[in-house]
Amino acid sequence: MKVRIKFQKHGAIRFIGHLDVMRFFQKTIRRAGLDVAYSGGYSPHQIMSFASPLGVGLESNGEYMDIEVNSLTSCADTMERLNQASVPGIQVVSVKVLPEGAGNAMASVAAAAYTVRFREGREPDVFGNKAEHEIARLLEDFLAQEEIVITKEGKNGPREVDIKPGIYELKWTEHTLSMLVDASSAGNIKPIQVIDAILSLHGEKLAENALLITREETYMLSNDGNTLVSLDDIGIDDEKM
Amino acid sequence: MTVANNNLALSDDILMKIEKPARYIGNEVNAVIKDKEKIAVRFAMCFPDVYEIGMSHLGIQILYAMLNSMEDVWCERVYSPWLDLDAIMRKEQIPLFALESQDPIKDFDFLGVTIQYEMCYTNILQVLDLAQIPLLAADRGEDCPIVIGGGPCAYNPEPIAAFFDMFYIGEGETQYQNLIELYKRCKTEGQSREEFLRRAAKLPGIYVPGFYEVRYHEDGTIQAFTPTEEGIPATILKEIEMDVTDTYYPMKPVVPYIKVTQDRVVLEIQRGCIRGCRFCQAGQLYRPVRERDVDTLKNWAMEMLKNTGHEEISLSSLSSSDYSKLPELIDFLIEECNQKHINISLPSLRIDAFSLDVMSKVQDVKKSSLTFAPEAGSQRLRNVINKGLTEEVILQGAALAFEGGWTRVKLYFMLGLPTETEDDIRGIAELSNKIAAVFFDVVPKEKRTNGRVQIVSSTSFFVPKPFTPFQWAPQCTKEEFLEKAYQTKMAISGQLNQKSIKYNYHEADASVLEGVLARGDRRLSEVILKVYQKGCFYDAWSEYFKNEVWLETMAECGLDLDFYTTRERSLDEIFPWDFIDCGVTKEFLKREWQKACKEEISENCKAKCQGCGAARFGGGICFVPRTGEV
Structure with missing residues (x-):
C-alpha cells in the first residue's frame, strides 16, 4: 500500500539539502515505528520517492513523498507518530493512502506555487x-x-x-x-x-542571495487533465477508509 | 519534541556560501536544548576536527549524555569549522559558537577538548582562536572558560600543556560531577580562577600544568618534574570506571543530518584488551579489560536503535572476539536486526570459523573483504611485538574464507618496528603471496567467480607511543621509512602471485612529526603555537599538512627532530609523561621491552597474569579465574 505524505520545512532546517532530508525521513520512519516496506537484496532500503527536490535555503509548505507500507494503523496515527519522531522544523501535515495505480509523486508533479520576498536592502x-x-x-x-x-x-x-x-x-x-x-x-x-x-x-x-523563497504547494494535473490539483488531492484519508 | 533554535550564529549569506551548512546549524535529532535561565554551568564539548569526524566519536556522545543528565549543567557540542567558514569567521570576527544554543564559546564555563590524535594539536589552537579565547592558559582572564583536555593524547599532555588550564587523565565517567561541584562552590564563594585550578589539581585524575615545573639536563632530557606548591600531587593516577555496566551510556545519541564517518549506533561491549601487543597504546592505557553485561548490551542496542532510527549497529571494542559472550550477543542482534532491516557491522574480529560464519550471515560475501592485521611479516618480528597471530592461523583463516566465497583480503602491516630486518620486510611480501596461493589451491578454477583473488597489503609507519613497551625504542627517519616501503614494494613485485597483490603505503613526513609530538615535552608548545600562527591547521588532513613549516619552526625554536624520534632512550630516563600513572607500571613496560628485544612473547591476560599493575583497580579481567586459553 502506498502512502503520500505532505510535509513542511521551515527555519534552520532549510539548510539541510535534499539527499539529507531523504536520509532524515528514513531514520524518522524507523523511529516512528512505521511498518514500511523494504526492497529486496543484501542492502534493503525503504521504498520511498520524493516529489521534487527542494533547494538548500528554501522553505516549504508543500513537500511530498510517497512511501510503501505493509500495513497502516490509520492516517492520523501515522502523522502523529511521524511528528513525534521528527524535528521542530519538519512537520508532517497530511498522510493519505494512494489509490491503486496512482502515479508516483515525482512523475506526477506538474507545477509548483512559490512566494518570494526580497531580503531587506536587496x-x-x-x-x-x-x-x-x-x-x-x-x-x-x-x-x-x-x-x-x-x-x-x-x-x-x-x-x-x-x-x-x-x-x-x-x-x-x-x-x-x-x-x-x-x-x-x-x-x-x-x-x-x-x-x-x-x-x-x-x-x-x-543582488546575491536576495530572495527568501517558500514553496507553497506542489501540483499535479487532475484526472481530466484540465486543472491543477495539489499532490494529495487523490489520496484517501481516514474518513473515507 | 524540543523547540527549534532558528536563531543561528551565522547569517543566511554565510550559510548559503559555505560547503555543508548543516555542520553548523545544530537542531539534530536528540540534540539537547535546555533553558539557559535554569543552568548553572555551561559546558562546550569539542572534537577539534571537522563535524563529520567529530560526530562519529563515541566518547563525546557518552560525556554529552552524562553531563546533560545533570540538571543544572548544559553540555553542547563544537567542532572545527571547515576552512571555508574558518576564513569567513576570521575576516568578519565571528566568535566560534556551540551548535545547540549557537552562543559564543567564550561565554561558557568550560571548554572540553577530546584529543584523539597528535595531528589535531593545531586544530585545538584554531578552536581557541576562533572562540576568541587566549591561546595560552597563562594569558586567560577570570571570564575565560576553563579549557580542559582529555582522551588518549592527554596521557602525554606536555606538548600542549601551555594551551590547557587542566587535563582530565582517564575515563570521564568518574570525576566530572566532582569537578563541576567544585566549580560551582568556587563560584559561589567568589574564588579566583587560580584558586579553582589549585583546588581542582587536588581532585583525582586532574592535572593542572600550571602547578608543575620541569627542569632539564644539558642534553635536553628531563632532570626533574615537580609540583610548584605544597599539596599538589606529584603523580596523577588515571581515572577508571570499574563498573562499565551500571554507568552512563547515551541511550539517545545525537543523529546528524549529513552523512558522517560513523553513521550508526555504536555499542561498546567492553573496555581494554587482553592481548598486550607491544606497539599498542590503547592496549596498555585501558587496562584492565572490563566486560559489559550481555543482557544490558542487548537492551541498550534495541533502545538506541529505536531512539536514533539508524539502519546499522556496530560493535565497538579493541578486540571484539575476546568478549566472552560474543556468540550470545551476535545471535541476538542477528535475530532482532534481520526483521528490522538493520545491518550489523563487526570490526576487529579475529578470522576463524565462528567469525566467518557470523560474517556470512550479516554481509554480502561477494562484496565484502576480510581483514587480517598480522602487523609484521615474519614470525620472529611478530614475537617481538607480541602479536599472537601465527602464519598458520592466518592461512587457515584465509582458506576457510576462500571456501566461503570471499575473494578479497586486506592485510595490515607496520614498517619500522624495533629490530626489523630486510627478512622481516620480505616476509610481508611472502605472506601476501602465500595467501594468494591458498586461494588458487582451495578454489577450483570453475568456482573462481570473480576470476581472481585480490590481496590488498597496506603498511603504516611505526610511531613509538608513551606507556607502551616500545616507548624506549628509536623511531625510523623519514628516509629509512621510505626505503623500507620501497623494499616492500620490490619484494611484492618479485612474488609469483604479484598480480593479485596491491600494495599501499603512506607519506612518511606526517609519521615523523606524529612521533615528535607523541613523545614530546613541554618545549614543543612553542613550536605548535608558532606553526599555527604561520597558518598550519588540519594537519591530520594530508592535503593541508605543511611539513616544511613544521621543520623550519622546530629549527627556529632550537629543537632537534631526532632528539624526539630516532634517539634511543636509556632505561632510567625520566619521560615527560612519567608523572602520570596509567595503572600499568614502568617496571612492567621495561620487562616487556626487554622481552621484546629477546623475541620472547607474553601470554594474554586470560591465559596468564603478567603482573602489569592494573590489578590494583580491583576488578575486571584481573579477578576472573584463568582459563589457560591463549
Missing part, C-alpha cells in the same frame, strides 16, 4: 518603492511578451528556453511575489529564473 528597483498597481502593470507587460527566453545551464552546456508557456500565474501583493510555474521534470522553472527575466527586461541585476 529589493531591486523594479520592485522597490512602487505602488502595487505599478508593479502589477509591470508584470502584465512582462507576460505580454511573445516569448520569454532565458538561458538554462544543462548537462550539454547552456541552452535557450522559452519559459513563457510555463508561467501560469504571477502577481505582487504585500511585498510578496507569488508565482505558479511549471515544475515537471521536462519544463521545471525556478523562481529565480523568472525574477532574473523580469529584471533583465529593465536592465537590472539581482
